[in-house]
Amino acid sequence: MPDTMIGQSPIRIDGRAKVTGAARYPSDVVVPNPAWAFLVTSAIALGRITAIEEAEARAVPGVLEILTHRNMRGTVRDAGFFAAGGYAAETIRPLEDDRIWHDGQIVAMVLADSFEAAREAAFRLRVDYAAVTPAAGFGSASATTEPAAKARQGHEDPQVGDADAAFAAAPVKIEADYATPTQHHNPIELFTTTALWEGGKLVIHEPSQYVTGIRHGVATQLGLDPQQVRVESHYVGGAFGSKGSLTQRTALVAIAARRLGRPVKLVPTRDQGFTIATYRAETRQHVKLAADRDGKLQALVHEGTEVTSRPDPYKVAGTQTTARMYDCPNVRTKVTLLHADRNTPGFMRSPPEVPYMFALESAVDELAVALKLDPIELRRRNDSKKEPIKGLPWSSRGLMRCYEAGAEAFGWSRRNPEPRSMREGDWLIGWGCASTIYPTHIGAATARVTLTPDGQARVQTAAHDIGTGAYTVIAQAAAEMLGLPLEKVQVALGDSDLPPAPVAGGSNTTASVCNVVAEACGQIRARLARAAVEDGPLKGRDPASLKLVSGELRAADGTAEALPEAMSRAANGAIEAYAEYLPQGMPKESMRKLYSGKQALGGGIAEGPLAMAAFGAEFVEVRVHARTAEVRVPRVLGAFAAGRIVNPRTARSQLMGGLIWGIGSALHEETEIDHGRARYVNDNILEYLIPVNADAPKVEVMLLEETDTGVNPLGIKGLGELGNVGTNAAIANAVFHATGRRARELPIRIESLL
Amino acid sequence: MRPFTYDRADAVPAALRAAGSGASSYLAGGTTLLDLMKLDVMRPERVVDITPLASRLGGIEAGPQGLRLGALAHMSAVADDAMVRRDYPVIAESLALAASGQLRNMATLGGNVLQRTRCNYFRDVSYAACNKRRPGSGCSALDGVTRLHAVLGTSEHCIASYPGDFAQALLALDGTVELEGPQGPRRIPFAELHRLPGDTPHLETTLAPGELITGFGVPPLPWARRSVYLKVRDRESYAFAVASAAVALDLDGGRVREARIALGGVATRPWRAREAEAVLAGQVLDEAAAQRAAEAAFRDARTHGDNDFKPELGRRTLVRALFQAQRLGA
Numbered sequence A: 001m002p003d004t005m006i007g008q009s010p011i012r013i014d015g016r017a018k019v020t021g022a023a024r025y026p027s028d029v030v031v032p033n034p035a036w037a038f039l040v041t042s043a044i045a046l047g048r049i050t051a052i053e054e055a056e057a058r059a060v061p062g063v064l065e066i067l068t069h070r071n072m073r074g075t076v077r078d079a080g081f082f083a084a085g086g087y088a089a090e091t092i093r094p095l096e097d098d099r100i101w102h103d104g105q106i107v108a109m110v111l112a113d114s115f116e117a118a119r120e121a122a123f124r125l126r127v128d129y130a131a132v133t134p135a136a137g138f139g140s141a142s143a144t145t146e147p148a149a150k151a152r153q154g155h156e157d158p159q160v161g162d163a164d165a166a167f168a169a170a171p172v173k174i175e176a177d178y179a180t181p182t183q184h185h186n187p188i189e190l191f192t193t194t195a196l197w198e199g200g201k202l203v204i205h206e207p208s209q210y211v212t213g214i215r216h217g218v219a220t221q222l223g224l225d226p227q228q229v230r231v232e233s234h235y236v237g238g239a240f241g242s243k244g245s246l247t248q249r250t251a252l253v254a255i256a257a258r259r260l261g262r263p264v265k266l267v268p269t270r271d272q273g274f275t276i277a278t279y280r281a282e283t284r285q286h287v288k289l290a291a292d293r294d295g296k297l298q299a300l301v302h303e304g305t306e307v308t309s310r311p312d313p314y315k316v317a318g319t320q321t322t323a324r325m326y327d328c329p330n331v332r333t334k335v336t337l338l339h340a341d342r343n344t345p346g347f348m349r350s351p352p353e354v355p356y357m358f359a360l361e362s363a364v365d366e367l368a369v370a371l372k373l374d375p376i377e378l379r380r381r382n383d384s385k386k387e388p389i390k391g392l393p394w395s396s397r398g399l400m401r402c403y404e405a406g407a408e409a410f411g412w413s414r415r416n417p418e419p420r421s422m423r424e425g426d427w428l429i430g431w432g433c434a435s436t437i438y439p440t441h442i443g444a445a446t447a448r449v450t451l452t453p454d455g456q457a458r459v460q461t462a463a464h465d466i467g468t469g470a471y472t473v474i475a476q477a478a479a480e481m482l483g484l485p486l487e488k489v490q491v492a493l494g495d496s497d498l499p500p501a502p503v504a505g506g507s508n509t510t511a512s513v514c515n516v517v518a519e520a521c522g523q524i525r526a527r528l529a530r531a532a533v534e535d536g537p538l539k540g541r542d543p544a545s546l547k548l549v550s551g552e553l554r555a556a557d558g559t560a561e562a563l564p565e566a567m568s569r570a571a572n573g574a575i576e577a578y579a580e581y582l583p584q585g586m587p588k589e590s591m592r593k594l595y596s597g598k599q600a601l602g603g604g605i606a607e608g609p610l611a612m613a614a615f616g617a618e619f620v621e622v623r624v625h626a627r628t629a630e631v632r633v634p635r636v637l638g639a640f641a642a643g644r645i646v647n648p649r650t651a652r653s654q655l656m657g658g659l660i661w662g663i664g665s666a667l668h669e670e671t672e673i674d675h676g677r678a679r680y681v682n683d684n685i686l687e688y689l690i691p692v693n694a695d696a697p698k699v700e701v702m703l704l705e706e707t708d709t710g711v712n713p714l715g716i717k718g719l720g721e722l723g724n725v726g727t728n729a730a731i732a733n734a735v736f737h738a739t740g741r742r743a744r745e746l747p748i749r750i751e752s753l754l
Numbered sequence B: 001m002r003p004f005t006y007d008r009a010d011a012v013p014a015a016l017r018a019a020g021s022g023a024s025s026y027l028a029g030g031t032t033l034l035d036l037m038k039l040d041v042m043r044p045e046r047v048v049d050i051t052p053l054a055s056r057l058g059g060i061e062a063g064p065q066g067l068r069l070g071a072l073a074h075m076s077a078v079a080d081d082a083m084v085r086r087d088y089p090v091i092a093e094s095l096a097l098a099a100s101g102q103l104r105n106m107a108t109l110g111g112n113v114l115q116r117t118r119c120n121y122f123r124d125v126s127y128a129a130c131n132k133r134r135p136g137s138g139c140s141a142l143d144g145v146t147r148l149h150a151v152l153g154t155s156e157h158c159i160a161s162y163p164g165d166f167a168q169a170l171l172a173l174d175g176t177v178e179l180e181g182p183q184g185p186r187r188i189p190f191a192e193l194h195r196l197p198g199d200t201p202h203l204e205t206t207l208a209p210g211e212l213i214t215g216f217g218v219p220p221l222p223w224a225r226r227s228v229y230l231k232v233r234d235r236e237s238y239a240f241a242v243a244s245a246a247v248a249l250d251l252d253g254g255r256v257r258e259a260r261i262a263l264g265g266v267a268t269r270p271w272r273a274r275e276a277e278a279v280l281a282g283q284v285l286d287e288a289a290a291q292r293a294a295e296a297a298f299r300d301a302r303t304h305g306d307n308d309f310k311p312e313l314g315r316r317t318l319v320r321a322l323f324q325a326q327r328l329g330a
């Protein structure tokens, strides 16, 4: 056994259960005698329900009940918008009245003895509407806009200096508009919910990135004590942000189970998933970038407008990141929200950075062309020690090291900078690059660690493994701190009855949870050490000098006591430690918020005292067919500096997945909207395109070493959302290099280049 | 999905008998039918499973009479057949480039040519207006998202594109369809199987109710070895064609003796581009001739906003396919 588990690459401890099917995903949970729910969703985006004809549906054998606003009004209380101190992803109360706010809103839930009967009855339910012309988004007459600073308490548009004056005065400048589309997460696992009442206690099985939040949110909606609600989500089949906040379905399934007096299972359809959960908001962005003749940035103006729903001010606001990315003395940014008749958008993997860094990193490339400067050199000349808005020093900034290592591995020096200069047969070849950044978030977290006399450790925390490898890295942290082999550590996650941990969002889990687990393990070590110095081989030593290593408590000179003996000295049985970790610099109330299921992450690049982020440089080769303009990506390479890597294997697959996601974000992913009707059209995973294997033949990940204990005691930076930032810009930049045409609107499809 | 009666037929007469009564559908690979039943778009009262007929109707035979493909042959089997790949590459490629490996292993040729449009307004019953699904209800696509809709063969009642690939290959090679029906067997040119939407877009084929496709024939055509199927799509695999072209060339030195061209992804039915073929006959195949042929093929194109780019893409696809075929050693 290696002395240090952190930094090793064990295979996932839950891998075997997953590939053998032993892992029970929430909808796999067997409950006694379930009733099945099937949703009916609205066929219009705006208006009212005028009639619901139930007779034919109720006549289907096996149908038990149909929930509509007619028998549900007043049942579900308001849980509040998650970003305004509440819990809900969208504040429309489910089945509250006859009003339709958006396409695909839940208008009825059919309950039956079988899934088939529920589905058939749902098909036979007739809902009539009085439709009003809706606003779909940009260009819709009835859409309204408001500045984010007005819509969202506490929102500040970062700015410094006088960007407009500096832009006017600068010798070299570019100005351009960029557009990014609506995107849906489409995790393979659908948005299922299973609910049952056990006595007065409600148990919910639902794939979730935030079991504590769902517990408190549902308790609020149903007027229950949070202790009466338990949310379990041990395995999650993909989430990407879509399973982070409370959606309407959960309370409905819970109420159905109470009314029927039996468990209820809901497995919505793929297309319903487009409207009953969240999505990435589309944006329109305007960027102005100016430099002196040496390429030193003088001004950045970045303005973004983002679609949200009528009731909720969801914001993307990636200007928080772009304003701080490079050393620029004059910055002005502004975010505006556009309210349309759409469901409320939400977090999707690197929510602010994916759209906004697309614009910034495209603009930087455009500026490099205007300056006739290598785009990497331009970034080098504007690298920084401090972020420019508040002057917060970077805790570490590996950006240029990533560019150097990546460029070398990619062969960047062989690139002829002239557009359309590289070609193979009918295929135009382009090479492009772009930066990635992901702020290092961290949250207050709690955990319980139990060490039993037989040398087994159990870690319990209501954190989540959404497919990222959290089970494994948390076990590694505990194994390291307790000096145990990995197989002696059990990890329990995804259960709101466990000590609370933050939402699995903002790539904070590894940092937050490993640090609290380390703290709990430290308590256990301290207790063992205090007892060991009383008597036995370690008598009289300084307890602080003793370490748990390889199954023993060991002093620096090698004197040791085996764990069983040390255990029996310290306790009669197991030793249990409960730790609370409040990251440095976070306000005390973060801990209280954690216990009440409110999302409160700290760290990042805007709060201080340090600016903390992971960085990377991404390189792509594209091929564009000279006649038919398909864009293909034969290779992509990312070099990343992301602090201490707990498990290079799982880190690599996060980053690799991110790069592939980035290919999709550049070339494939777009939820198409019928503008007249404000409805999603390609709401299935055949026509909502993501890359297939053939679209990502060669993906290389380089992990650079980085030590940064400024971010947290273990030196961990999150990286789950690092890989897929900037890839879209790198591809657009490569397409420009291949074709001489600048694609400023995503996705870049055939018709963009014909 | 709604309740239906399930029958399993192990012989052609039994299949015809079972299908004879009521609103029935044959079930082959099920990759179109079951999808559309789950979406409530197709609502057969009776489903007649014809997969047991595969032992008799699943063959791939080649000889001096040309090629005969059983209706229940799987797409993957035909795509992988060495002889089809050598002598009729356009057929093998059209199948190999379609759908995914899993689907090709399930799906049959008979079902393939009868696959329904991917028009989202057709596939989503929450849209009230769709003439194909509900005759006379209107067409939601006309003022909707039309990126994948047709530009050739449209009518004011329906602009849905025919999505399949294999049909173009059959059409280009003058294939035929063998049928069995209550009135006995018959054989028709493949070109007569699909209808234009006109004012009856719900009638997609000329099949009589209950008629069963038993197989396809392709006449002997030695120069079919110089044939290609070019599929232009939004990702490298597992996507329908944005535009495609099936091309076979009979060359006499640099000169075209005869060209066969069918277009996919751009038309309401499998589309034979005879005007383009006529332009090329007797010509030296160079850039100018190829462009003229492409112009001719799309002369009558009508677009609807999102698909404004399609005639241009269709032309380029055809030109590229022509040169690709030209480069092949026959």
Ligand SMILES: Cc1cc2nc3c(=O)[nH]c(=O)nc-3n(C[C@H](O)[C@H](O)[C@H](O)COP(=O)(O)OP(=O)(O)OC[C@H]3O[C@@H](n4cnc5c(N)ncnc54)[C@H](O)[C@@H]3O)c2cc1C
Residues within 6 Å of the ligand: A686, B025, B026, B027, B028, B029, B030, B031, B032, B033, B034, B035, B071, B072, B075, B097, B098, B099, B100, B103, B106, B107, B108, B109, B110, B111, B112, B113, B114, B115, B163, B164, B165, B166, B211, B212, B213, B214, B238, B239, B240, B241
């Ligand atoms: C995700 C996805 C991607 C796809 N991509 C492509 C693609 O890229 N290119 C492409 O060409 N296709 C594609 N397809 C379509 C696929 O090729 C067809 O669904 C398949 O070929 C249909 O064959 P089947 O045997 O499954 O037909 P079924 O679903 O069993 O039947 C289809 C229809 O034909 C009828 N039928 C079947 N056999 C007979 C017969 N012998 N006589 C009379 N009627 C019959 C049935 O009643 C039914 O109406 C895709 C499908 C899916 C689901």
Ligand code: SF4
Residues within 6 Å of the ligand: B117, B119, B120, B121, B122, B129, B130, B131, B132, B133, B138, B139, B140, B141, B142, B157, B158, B159, B160, B201
């Ligand atoms: S194009 Fe055809 S299939 Fe599509 S909505 Fe119109 S009528 Fe229906």
